Amino acid sequence: MSESVLEAVTSSAHVVRALLARRSAWPLGAPAPDDAALRQILQAAACAPDHGQLTPWRAQYVRDDARHALLQRVLAHPLAQSQEALALHGKYTAKLTTAPLVLVLAARVQEHPKVPEFEQLLSCGAAAMNMLNAACLLGFHGFWSSTPGLLGQLLKEVMGFAPTDHMLGLLNLGTAVQKQAVPAQRPAPEVFAKQWQP
C-alpha cells in the first residue's frame, strides 16, 4: 500500500471511529466554531442528498450577544404574553442562550412533480446531521433541540423565515461543559437491519 493510500485509509478509519463515538452534549460553552469553521460546517449541509437539487434546507445562525437580542424579541412578541407562554419564558431562555452558537433550522419545501415533501424534509434532516457530524469532527460539540409549537412560530416571525417554512429546531454548537461524555448505548444493527434473501 502506498504511503498516501495508507494515510487515506488510516484517516478514514479515524473518521468512522469518531462518527461511532459521537455524543450530543448539553450544556455547551466556549469556544464555538469561528467563522471559518462554521463555513465548513455549513458547507457540509450542502453535501446532503438533494433530489432535484432544490436546496430545501435553511439556517440562520446567532452568536454571543445577538442570542440575547433574539431572545428579547421572542419574549416581547405579543404572542408570548399569554399565561401559557409566560410560563415558557425560562425554557425559551435556556434553549436560545445556553450554547454560544445557535443555528435556527428550517425546511423550505416547494411543490415539485418528482420530489415529494417527505424527500425534501429528509434532505433537511440529512443536512442538519451533516452539520452536527462536521462540527464534531472539527473538535466541537453539538445538540439538536426542538422548537416546539409557539417557539417555532415566534422564531419564524421574529427572524423573518417564510410563513410556509417548517421549523426544524436548533443546532446548538460549542464545546461540552462536562468533559466526560458517557458512551451511548446504541442498538446493534441486527435490531433495525437484516439481510433480505430471495
Ligand SMILES: Cc1cc2nc3c(=O)[nH]c(=O)nc-3n(C[C@H](O)[C@H](O)[C@H](O)COP(=O)(O)O)c2cc1C
Ligand atoms: C429534531 C430533533 C429535535 C430534538 N429535540 C430535543 C430536545 O428538545 N430536547 C432533548 O432533550 N433532546 C432532543 N433531541 C435529541 C438530542 O438531540 C440527542 O440526539 C439525544 O439527547 C441523544 O443524544 P446522542 O445524540 O448523543 O445520542 C432532538 C433530536 C432531534 C433529531
